[in-house]
Amino acid sequence: MSDRDVVQKARRWVVKIGSALLTADGRGLDRESIGQWVSQVAQLLEQGVEVVLVSSGAVAEGMSRLGWRKRPSSVHELQAAAAVGQMGLVQAYEFQFQQFNRHTAQVLLDHDDLSNRERYLNARNTLQSLMSLGVVPVINENDTVVTDEIRFGDNDSLAAMVANLIDADLLVILTDQHGLYDADPRKHPKANLIFHGKAGDPALEALAGEGGALGRGGMTTKLKAARLAARSGANTLIVGGRAENILTRLAEGEELGTLLLAEQEPIAARKQWLAGRLQVRGSVTLDHGATQVLQQQGKSLLPVGVKFVVGDFNRGDLVRCVDEDGNEIARGLINYSAVESRKIIGKNSELISSILGYCDHKELIHRDNLVLV
Ligand SMILES: Nc1ncnc2c1ncn2[C@@H]1O[C@H](COP(=O)(O)OP(=O)(O)O)[C@@H](O)[C@H]1O
Numbered sequence: 001m002s003d004r005d006v007v008q009k010a011r012r013w014v015v016k017i018g019s020a021l022l023t024a025d026g027r028g029l030d031r032e033s034i035g036q037w038v039s040q041v042a043q044l045l046e047q048g049v050e051v052v053l054v055s056s057g058a059v060a061e062g063m064s065r066l067g068w069r070k071r072p073s074s075v076h077e078l079q080a081a082a083a084v085g086q087m088g089l090v091q092a093y094e095f096q097f098q099q100f101n102r103h104t105a106q107v108l109l110d111h112d113d114l115s116n117r118e119r120y121l122n123a124r125n126t127l128q129s130l131m132s133l134g135v136v137p138v139i140n141e142n143d144t145v146v147t148d149e150i151r152f153g154d155n156d157s158l159a160a161m162v163a164n165l166i167d168a169d170l171l172v173i174l175t176d177q178h179g180l181y182d183a184d185p186r187k188h189p190k191a192n193l194i195f196h197g198k199a200g201d202p203a204l205e206a207l208a209g210e211g212g213a214l215g216r217g218g219m220t221t222k223l224k225a226a227r228l229a230a231r232s233g234a235n236t237l238i239v240g241g242r243a244e245n246i247l248t249r250l251a252e253g254e255e256l257g258t259l260l261l262a263e264q265e266p267i268a269a270r271k272q273w274l275a276g277r278l279q280v281r282g283s284v285t286l287d288h289g290a291t292q293v294l295q296q297q298g299k300s301l302l303p304v305g306v307k308f309v310v311g312d313f314n315r316g317d318l319v320r321c322v323d324e325d326g327n328e329i330a331r332g333l334i335n336y337s338a339v340e341s342r343k344i345i346g347k348n349s350e351l352i353s354s355i356l357g358y359c360d361h362k363e364l365i366h367r368d369n370l371v372l373v
């Protein structure tokens with residue numbers, strides 16, 4: 001049995017179209033190619049496959065509209081270009097999907113949206129509603145408002161988070177190469193294409209290099225995206241977007257590109273959300289016993305198993321749990337501030353009340369709010 005069965009069986013796809021592919025060698029959007037992908041997406045929808053698009057290209061289109069030849073280095077100019085270019089991007093998709101009587105919906109997301117539980121759930125519900133209405137969401141990063149701290153930067157990570165958000169079966173990353181090679185084919189023309197592998201395999205991650213002049217993350221971020229997508233059980237395909245009828249051929253089970261299988265059990269939606277948050281506010285160092293209990297028995301973290309606290313966080317913030325050698329083993333939402341935590345670590349939970357004057361939780365981090373990494 002071919003492992004491409006999983007592609008044929010996938011009913012919910014996230015398709016990411018990268019800058020390197022979309023932007024006609026830096027001269028604005030490649031509208032003809034957009035038309036071809038849209039026509040294939042329309043066919044997939046007719047076959048009962050739900051599709052969400054994650055499309056880059058706003059900055060490149062904005063630069064072209066503004067007559068800029070060189071990518072600006074200032075963040076504000078990039079953000080201005082993205083704002084101008086996003087208009088062209090959504091116009092291009094809207095026009096092409098209209099030929100197939102399909103509506104599109106513009107969705108701009110940033111990391112803050114997905115870090116805040118309420119906004120995360122809203123985004124999830126809205127995307128579910130759009131899909132059930134047969135509308136095609138076209139998602140991009142909300143470039144105009146993001147700061148470095150909350151920037152996805154490349155759209156591979158954004159696409160993986162979207163795959164987690166909507167419980168997609170498949171993440172298809174369309175790019176300018178046929179897939180992952182054993183070396184960067186721009187520098188090594190004789191490199192070999194890798195047809196399949198396991199998402200998160202460090203041996204594959206070691207093969208990945210930087211992107212070209214137009215793209216952001218190269219293969220490195222695509223493999224990271226495969227690892228993230230696997231958290232919710234989505235398989236990832238990295239494939240050349242210029243091949244004729246690429247999406248419909250994939251749906252028929254043709255062996256194109258690199259398939260990275262999600263072999264881990266999907267983790268619960270709340271824990272995926274937790275693991276995907278960027279802003280970690282501090283860390284707690286666990287003793288050997290606590291490390292083992294967390295890793296092997298999936299229990300909550302009690303103050304007694306913690307040796308040190310680093311950082312200045314509030315209750316409810318995300319912190320790293322590291323072992324005595326400094327290796328991160330988990331992260332979770334902490335029940336006490338840094339000041340309070342420092343007072344209760346190493347102590348039995350029965351003493352929390354007498355030390356702090358109150359005790360809302362006997363756990364420093366409850367297991368429902370803890371995710372192993
Ligand atoms: N091992 C590899 N296999 C294939 N491509 C690689 C590899 N390492 C680096 N790359 C580079 O990654 C580029 C694609 O990434 P990127 O430029 O970020 O595109 P996109 O905009 O589609 O995300 C390719 O053009 C290629 O030069």
Ligand SMILES: N[C@@H](CCC(=O)OP(=O)(O)O)C(=O)O
Nearest residue numbers: 018019056057058059155216
């Ligand atoms: N949000 C940016 C896209 C970032 C980007 O280029 O990402 P990628 O396609 O992953 O290389 C834009 O629309 O220009």
